[in-house]
Amino acid sequence: MSLYSHFGVTGSPFSVAPDPRFAYPTMPMNLALANIAYSVDEHRGLFLLQGEIGTGKTTLGRFLMHNWQQEPEKYVAVQIQDPSASSQAGFLRKILGAFEQPTPRYLDPLHAAMLTFLLRSREEGKTVVLLLDEAQTIPAPGLDLLHTLSNHQSLEDQLIQVVLLAQTNIIHKLDQRPALKSRIVGEAYLGPLPISDALAMLRHRMKVVGGDFDAVFGEETHKPIYNATKGIPRDLCVLADAALVAAFSLGQKRVGGDTLDTVFTSMRSKGWQR
Amino acid sequence: MTDQPQGLVMPKNPARALQELHRKQMDQSPSGTEPDTATDTARSTAASTAVRDEVHEDILPAAQPAVRTDVQQDARQSVRERIQTKAVREPTIRITIDVPESLHARLKEYCLTNRVESLRGLTLALYEDFLSSEEA
Numbered sequence A: 001m002s003l004y005s006h007f008g009v010t011g012s013p014f015s016v017a018p019d020p021r022f023a024y025p026t027m028p029m030n031l032a033l034a035n036i037a038y039s040v041d042e043h044r045g046l047f048l049l050q051g052e053i054g055t056g057k058t059t060l061g062r063f064l065m066h067n068w069q070q071e072p073e074k075y076v077a078v079q080i081q082d083p084s085a086s087s088q089a090g091f092l093r094k095i096l097g098a099f100e101q102p103t104p105r106y107l108d109p110l111h112a113a114m115l116t117f118l119l120r121s122r123e124e125g126k127t128v129v130l131l132l133d134e135a136q137t138i139p140a141p142g143l144d145l146l147h148t149l150s151n152h153q154s155l156e157d158q159l160i161q162v163v164l165l166a167q168t169n170i171i172h173k174l175d176q177r178p179a180l181k182s183r184i185v186g187e188a189y190l191g192p193l194p195i196s197d198a199l200a201m202l203r204h205r206m207k208v209v210g211g212d213f214d215a216v217f218g219e220e221t222h223k224p225i226y227n228a229t230k231g232i233p234r235d236l237c238v239l240a241d242a243a244l245v246a247a248f249s250l251g252q253k254r255v256g257g258d259t260l261d262t263v264f265t266s267m268r269s270k271g272w273q274r
Numbered sequence B: 001m002t003d004q005p006q007g008l009v010m011p012k013n014p015a016r017a018l019q020e021l022h023r024k025q026m027d028q029s030p031s032g033t034e035p036d037t038a039t040d041t042a043r044s045t046a047a048s049t050a051v052r053d054e055v056h057e058d059i060l061p062a063a064q065p066a067v068r069t070d071v072q073q074d075a076r077q078s079v080r081e082r083i084q085t086k087a088v089r090e091p092t093i094r095i096t097i098d099v100p101e102s103l104h105a106r107l108k109e110y111c112l113t114n115r116v117e118s119l120r121g122l123t124l125a126l127y128e129d130f131l132s133s134e135e136a
Helices: A027-041 A057-069 A088-098 A107-123 A140-149 A170-175 A178-182 A195-208 A219-229 A233-249 A257-266 B014-028 B037-046 B065-069 B073-086 B101-113 B119-135
Strands: A046-051 A075-080 A127-132 A160-166 A184-190
Touching: A027 A046, A027 A057, A027 A127, A027 A160, A027 A184, A027 B014, A046 A057, A046 A170, A057 A075, A057 A127, A057 A160, A075 A088, A088 A107, A088 A140, A107 A127, A140 A160, A140 A170, A140 A178, A170 A178, A178 A184, A195 A219, A195 A233, A219 A233, A219 A257, A233 A257
Parallel strands: A046 A160, A046 A184, A075 A127, A127 A160
Antiparallel strands: none
């Protein structure tokens, strides 16, 4: 018997892969989604989504990409997971490559190719969206390039919509670049969840794969799970997943306090405790 | 299972969605004026949590002050000249340098003296030299 059939689910409910099916609509998540969608649709330019590690930035990014890509007649959207190119040319080449555009060798032709692409997309009535994950790792030349790209605008609006998904330490880099910082027209933040949202998210994930969270996780486990993970969505998933594995290996149908203690003891590096 | 769980939904009208969310947020707030207190509290506490221990390319040279301060001037000048002769104004993806035996020995000494342990570290140090000379 597999772990999935043991708990009556069709797949892994607590996978930490950024699967958009698992994106749970907390208020901050909904606000971030609506803000980004509004900014992109209105061609406002540069948007910054900040969040702590493991709070769902990438999942939200995947969700947005999934939706934009459903409407290819309206959006040309790409997501770059690793924006850490060390030169402007390298970064621009990476961006153009993601949009499946020509990537000449030098900076001037690269800028020309970008502008041509943006103008053509505009003529076709398409919104160009560039979503940059791990934006706090963008080196100085990349930030300078973003400033340059934000100059590509018509009389009415911006030609490229850039969404930065970043950890909160990006602010130190932006503080050193007031010109770029001033181009940011919208912001949102994802943080740790309150306990009600944390439990709702875990229930939602179990439901997505056909399971019942409350049938598996006893009520006595709810607060310890929340307290140990401090409401960080990724940690909640990792702990819940480890608890399922532990219960399965112990032949238990339900996760109880003793199961959690087993997990807390075995996963020492997390520093989890009740 | 018959009902699909209600997950995140892309708003058809983002402007209206924003209005509704803000209204809902105000309604949920005990005073009717404060925004999501739980989130704000979480945010303020989270600001002190550790960030991912990542090495950022653009701060690497700064994190290796020894590389920037204790450099043997001769070796540095040689490296700068070699880079400048091969690279054009715009940094290229690949810089091919024919390194003579004497320079190879000096580079090796440079790396040992300044504790540059990786090709990446060396490349970044050279890259910064190159940019500094460009700016000058």
